[in-house]
Amino acid sequence: MRASPSLILVEERIRSTLSSEAPVLQDVSNYLLELGGKRVRPLLTVLSAKLFGMHEASKELLNAAAGIELIHMATLLHDDIIDESPLRRSQESAYSKYGTAKTLLAGDFLFARAFGLCGVLDAEVVRATEQAVVELTEGEVLEGTLSEDTTSSLESYLTVVSRKTASLFALSAFVGAHLAGASSTQKKSLLSFGRDAGIAFQMIDDILDIVSSSDLLGKPAGADLRQKTPSLVNILWLASGDTRAKEFFARDTSEEEIADTIAHIKTTTVLEESRALASEYAAKARSHLNSIDEDALDLETRENLFALVNYTLTRCL
Numbered sequence: 001m002r003a004s005p006s007l008i009l010v011e012e013r014i015r016s017t018l019s020s021e022a023p024v025l026q027d028v029s030n031y032l033l034e035l036g037g038k039r040v041r042p043l044l045t046v047l048s049a050k051l052f053g054m055h056e057a058s059k060e061l062l063n064a065a066a067g068i069e070l071i072h073m074a075t076l077l078h079d080d081i082i083d084e085s086p087l088r089r090s091q092e093s094a095y096s097k098y099g100t101a102k103t104l105l106a107g108d109f110l111f112a113r114a115f116g117l118c119g120v121l122d123a124e125v126v127r128a129t130e131q132a133v134v135e136l137t138e139g140e141v142l143e144g145t146l147s148e149d150t151t152s153s154l155e156s157y158l159t160v161v162s163r164k165t166a167s168l169f170a171l172s173a174f175v176g177a178h179l180a181g182a183s184s185t186q187k188k189s190l191l192s193f194g195r196d197a198g199i200a201f202q203m204i205d206d207i208l209d210i211v212s213s214s215d216l217l218g219k220p221a222g223a224d225l226r227q228k229t230p231s232l233v234n235i236l237w238l239a240s241g242d243t244r245a246k247e248f249f250a251r252d253t254s255e256e257e258i259a260d261t262i263a264h265i266k267t268t269t270v271l272e273e274s275r276a277l278a279s280e281y282a283a284k285a286r287s288h289l290n291s292i293d294e295d296a297l298d299l300e301t302r303e304n305l306f307a308l309v310n311y312t313l314t315r316c317l
Contacts (some may be wrong), residue, residue, distance in 0.1 A: 004043075004046065005055075006046045006057040006061075006062070006240075007039060007042060007043060007046060007240060008067075009057060010039075010046070010057075010060050010062055010065045010066050010069065010191055011039075013062050013065075013066035014033065014066045014069060015030075015033070017066070017070065017113040017116065017117065018030055018033070018113070020109065020201055024098070024102050024105075025105065025106050025109040026107070027098075028077070028086065028094050028098050028102055028103060028106035029109065029110060030237060031094055031097065031098075031104075032073055032076065032077060032088070032094050033073070034090045035088055035091055035234055036089060037089070039069065040169075040308070040315055041065075041069055041072055041168055041169065041172045042065035042066065042068065042069045042172070043062065043306075043308065044157075044169060044172040044173055044194060045064060045065040045068060045172040045173070045175055045235055046061065046065055046174040047176065047177065047301055047304055047305050047308070048091050048172065048173045048174075048175075048176025048180070048190050049176035049177065049179055049180040049306075050176075050180070050297070050298055050301045051062050051176070051177065051180070051190075051302060051305065052177055052180035052181060052182045052186065052297070052298070053089055053180060053181075053266050053298060053299045054176075054179065054180040054181075055298075058179065059177065059194075060121055060179050061179050063069065063118065063120070063121065063182075064117070064118060064121060064175045064176075064179060065124060065175075065176075066117055066170070067113075067114040067115070067116075067117035067118035067129070067173050068114070068118075068129075068168060068171060068175070068309060069115035070110045070111075070113050070117070070190075070220035071111065071114045071129075071132075071133060071168065072108070072168055072301045073110050074107040074108070074111045074114065075107075075136060076088065076108070077094055077095070077103050077104070077106055077236055078104065078108035078140075079140075080094060080095040080096075080103065080108045081095050081103055081104055081107075081111075082140070083223070083227065085223075086220075089221065092108065094111075094263055104255040106108065106257045111133075113241040115129070124178060125175055125178065125179070126192070127258045128171055128175060128178075129171060129175075131167075132167040132170065132171040133167075135162075135163040135164075136163055136164050136168060137164075137165035139159075139160045139161070139162070139163030139164025139165070139167070140164055142156075142159065142160050142163070142164075143160050143164065143229065144230060145226045145228040153235065153239075154232075154235060154236070154239070156230070157230055157231075157232060157235050158199065160200045160230070161198075161199050161203075161251075162195060162198075162199060163266065164202075165199070165201065165202040165205075166194070166196070166197075166198025166199045166201075166202065167195075167198070167200065168198070169194040169195060169197055169198030170191050170192075170194035170195040171192055171194070173191060173193050173194030173197075174187055174190055174191040174194060176190070177190040177219045186292055186296065189289070189291055189292050190288070192285075192288045193285050193289055194285075194290035194304075196281045196282075196284040196285035196288065197281075197282070197308070197309050197312065200281040200285060200309065200312050200313065201277045201283045201312045202232075202281040203232050203274060203278035203281065204312055204313065204315050205298045206224060206232040206233050206234075206274065207232070207233060207271060207274050207275060208229040208279070208315060209221065209222065209224045209225075209231065209233070210222070210224075210225075210265055210271065211266070211271065212235055221262065222258045222259070222261070222262050225243070225258050225261055226253075226258055227250075228249055232274050232277065232278075233265065233270055233271065233274050234249075236270045236273050236274060237265060237268065237270045240268065240269075240270060242268065244261075244264060248261055254311060260265070264293070277281050278312075279313060282309050282312060282313055285309050286287050286306055286309060289302055289305060289306070294306055
């Protein structure tokens, strides 16, 4: 999607927060920012506000959108440390380039800058931001790994994804609606919209780990298999009763086995089932918007939000 004037202002607001008397914090933060990204969360914040009539972004909205993206950036730095990931968006990751300590501290720095932006907003935004960050941290801890005797299930997967990924999507939609003056009922609908859209987004990411090349992913394909992450694809494959899945998750595997396993999964119905679940959550997200009285909405913006959800699905077609 083409960057809107509001998103350009959000980007400028992010850049304005990255200065530091410790140059390495600024260097790591700017390095990650320059790697680019889809900026889905600030886009969702801006569109959710526009949905309720805020056609020109207020200072508060820009601060909130920038703050939420800074939180997301901080989690990317920390995730690369946890995963020991050498690549981020087809480039050397900050973790690989700067090392664990500097990358970890830069992530903490971005969290602090984010709360500097969000912390001056009203109490409801502060409370919602705190809750979202707690949820995403809990999701990271709860994720764990798969093994032959795993207790992981689709239910536990949804619990983790709702926290780890969808919490910031829900926050983005909620804050945009709140700052535009939406009612409590309307804000609740946007919160639910964001959460279900975020779940669909993560499900598609899980599928892309299998169906996309490393060049398109910007990181090695098969990372979820390599790390035995309880991704949607891995959980459904294990639940299918395929003996090859039980054997795979019960032992260490070589890079050659990872490639063979990706090819094998493509011959099963697991990817089709995964896409169906992602489509189900995308439909749930759209239903939350459709539940709001049209007279209260900017209908063109609602179509743009539908398009954002549809974009999520088409990434793996």
